[in-house]
Amino acid sequence: xxxxxxxxxxxxxxxxxxxxxxxxxxxxxxxxxxxxxxxxxxxxxxxxxxxxxxxxxxxxxxxxxxxxxxxxxxxxxxxxxxxxxxxxxxxxxxxxxxxxxxxxxxxxxxxxxxxxxxxxxxxxxxxxxxxxxxxxxxxxxxxxxxxxxxxxxxxxxxxxxxxxxxxxxxxxxxxxxxxxxxxxxxxxxxxxxxxxxxxxxxxxxxxxxxxxxxxxxxxxxxxxxxxxxxxxxxxxxxxxxxxxxxxxxxxxxxxxxxxxxxxxxxxxxxxxxxxxxxxxxxxxxxxxxxxxxxxxxxxxxxxxxxxxxxxxxxxxxxxxxxxxxxxxxxxxxxxxxxxxxxxxxxxxxxxxxx
Numbered sequence: 001x002x003x004x005x006x007x008x009x010x011x012x013x014x015x016x017x018x019x020x021x022x023x024x025x026x027x028x029x030x031x032x033x034x035x036x037x038x039x040x041x042x043x044x045x046x047x048x049x050x051x052x053x054x055x056x057x058x059x060x061x062x063x064x065x066x067x068x069x070x071x072x073x074x075x076x077x078x079x080x081x082x083x084x085x086x087x088x089x090x091x092x093x094x095x096x097x098x099x100x101x102x103x104x105x106x107x108x109x110x111x112x113x114x115x116x117x118x119x120x121x122x123x124x125x126x127x128x129x130x131x132x133x134x135x136x137x138x139x140x141x142x143x144x145x146x147x148x149x150x151x152x153x154x155x156x157x158x159x160x161x162x163x164x165x166x167x168x169x170x171x172x173x174x175x176x177x178x179x180x181x182x183x184x185x186x187x188x189x190x191x192x193x194x195x196x197x198x199x200x201x202x203x204x205x206x207x208x209x210x211x212x213x214x215x216x217x218x219x220x221x222x223x224x225x226x227x228x229x230x231x232x233x234x235x236x237x238x239x240x241x242x243x244x245x246x247x248x249x250x251x252x253x254x255x256x257x258x259x260x261x262x263x264x265x266x267x268x269x270x271x272x273x274x275x276x277x278x279x280x281x282x283x284x285x286x287x288x289x290x291x292x293x294x295x296x297x298x299x300x301x302x303x304x305x306x307x308x309x310x311x312x313x314x315x316x317x318x319x320x321x322x323x324x325x326x327x328x329x330x331x332x333x334x335x336x337x338x339x340x341x342x343x344x345x346x347x348x349x350x351x352x353x354x
Contacts, residue, residue, distance in 0.1 A: 042069030042093070043281050046111045046150075048104075048142050049118025050097075051075035051082045053266035054158060054273065058117060061274040063089050067281040074098040074107040075118070104142070108149035113280055115273060116142055119159040121264040131160050136351050139165045140172055147176035154280050154316050155184050158273055162186040162218040163341055166295055166305055167348030175352070182316035185280075186295030188218045188307045190265065190272035194251040195225045198244055203234050214248065214293055215308045215323060216337035217344065223249045224337050228327045241329060283312035296320065303338060305345050 045062055049055045050073035059073050063086050071093045073083050083097025098107035108114065119135035139159050146155060151173070159165050166186040173179035195212035199205070211231040216224040225248045227234075227241055236244070247254070255265040276292060283290040295307040296317050311319040326334065 042067045043112040043284060044068075044070040044072070044110055045113045045115065045277070045281075046072040046074060046107050046153075048074050048107070048114065048116045049159070051078040052117060052119075053121055053263050054117040054269050056082055057267055057270035058115065058273050059086055059095075060089070061270060062115075062277065063093050063095060064091055065274070065278060065281070066092065067278065067285065068093040071095045072098060072107045072111065074104060076100055101141075104145045105149050108145055108153075111150045111153045112284060113154045113156065113277060114146055114150065115156045115158065115277055117158040117269075117273065118142060121266070132164060132347065132351075135159050135161070135165060136168055136348070139168050140352060143169045143172040144176070147173050147178050151176070151178035152180075153183065154284070156187050156273065156277060156280065157185065158187045158269065160218070161344060162188065162295055163222060163305075163344035164348035164351070167345045168352055170297060170305075171349055171352035180316070181297035182318070184297065185276075185310075185317065186218060186305075186307065187273055187276050188214065188223075188293055188295050189276040190269050191218060191223050191225070191248060191251070191307075192293050193268065193272045193275070195244070195248045198247055198251075199227070199230060199234065202236075202240060202244065205232070213309055213324075215306070216334070217307055217341045218295055219344070220249055220340065221333070222337045222340050222344070224330065224333045226323070226326065226330055228330060229324055238329075245333070279312055280316075283316075283318075284314055286314060291321075301334075301338060303341055303345060306341070 045068050047055055047059050047062065050059045055075065059082060062068055062071055073079055073095060079099040080097040083095050087095040116139065119138050120131060146153060155169065157166050157169055166184060169184050170179055191214040192212060195214050196207045196210040199212055200207035200210045213226040213229050214223060215226060216222045225245055227236055227244060252265050279290050279292050290312040291309055293307055294310050295305060296310060297304060298306040298308065298320055300306050300308050300320060300322060308323060309321040310317045
């Protein structure tokens with residue numbers, strides 16, 4: 001009977017590990033750590049904003065990742081509902097839910113990777129900059145908790161505007177004395193995913209075989225696809241270059257308008273975020289040659305933050321690659337991107353310092 005009660009308490013710990021009062025009162029049990037039998041060894045991952053439009057599919061896909069042994073789902077609403085739902089999936093990762101500011105630190109202790117999709121989504125007519133005042137405060141609060149509870153974790157920032165929220169995170173970590181530029185990464189993978197897809201459509205290729213470097217930032221003209229460096233090598237007309245560049249830069253707006261007020265790019269963003277998170281986990285495992293584009297503290301340009309190809313390793317960003325040869329069109333685009341980025345970066349820095 002006692003063994004049976006322990007098993008019941010363990011199952012309940014999936015749904016609400018920090019507060020098992022109901023189970024304890026009903027069964028006279030002490031709290032039991034939730035460790036599913038047969039759970040594989042792997043990494044501990046937290047998703048902050050797990051009940052949102054990006055967070056839910058992101059959580060589901062991370063539950064499917066064999067490199068994840070423990071998945072913490074945090075949000076200010078409905079975290080336990082999402083946790084209960086996802087915990088029924090027959091994969092080895094153990095899932096725990098955390099609800100509200102009072103459980104934020106519990107969600108972060110001991111994490112190897114923290115993914116932040118938290119914040120409000122874009123709506124028709126909104127720019128990423130319109131989101132700044134709300135999402136900037138959310139990211140600051142979350143990063144203050146990360147600095148306290150898991151300062152060595154790799155942090156993947158999705159919350160828009162990424163061009164500003166990554167500098168916000170960096171300033172928060174600097175204030176706490178724990179900033180490591182290798183471990184704070186803005187997720188621009190969706191721009192690469194879109195670029196690969198759109199180029200593949202035009203060239204009649206399998207998008208899984210296409211690699212388009214996308215540099216700069218993660219909003220409008222700061223998104224600069226380097227079509228001259230596409231692999232496999234492709235030749236484009238100027239009309240195709242104009243079309244592809246515009247569509248890649250405005251892919252988010254395309255989705256927002258198509259959803260007609262019902263949301264933004266949540267499913268493709270979750271896919272891209274998981275693709276990047278998986279790369280981070282493989283690098284933490286020790287895999288070699290894990291190279292992707294990301295928005296990081298950088299000396300590639302005169303700006304303090306910039307998106308370009310980076311090599312990931314056990315400590316986060318191990319190497320930042322130069323931009324390589326650019327054609328005249330790309331050089332002009334780079335100047336536009338840098339001008340826009342400079343203001344966005346300063347806005348993020350000023351938000352924390354004010």
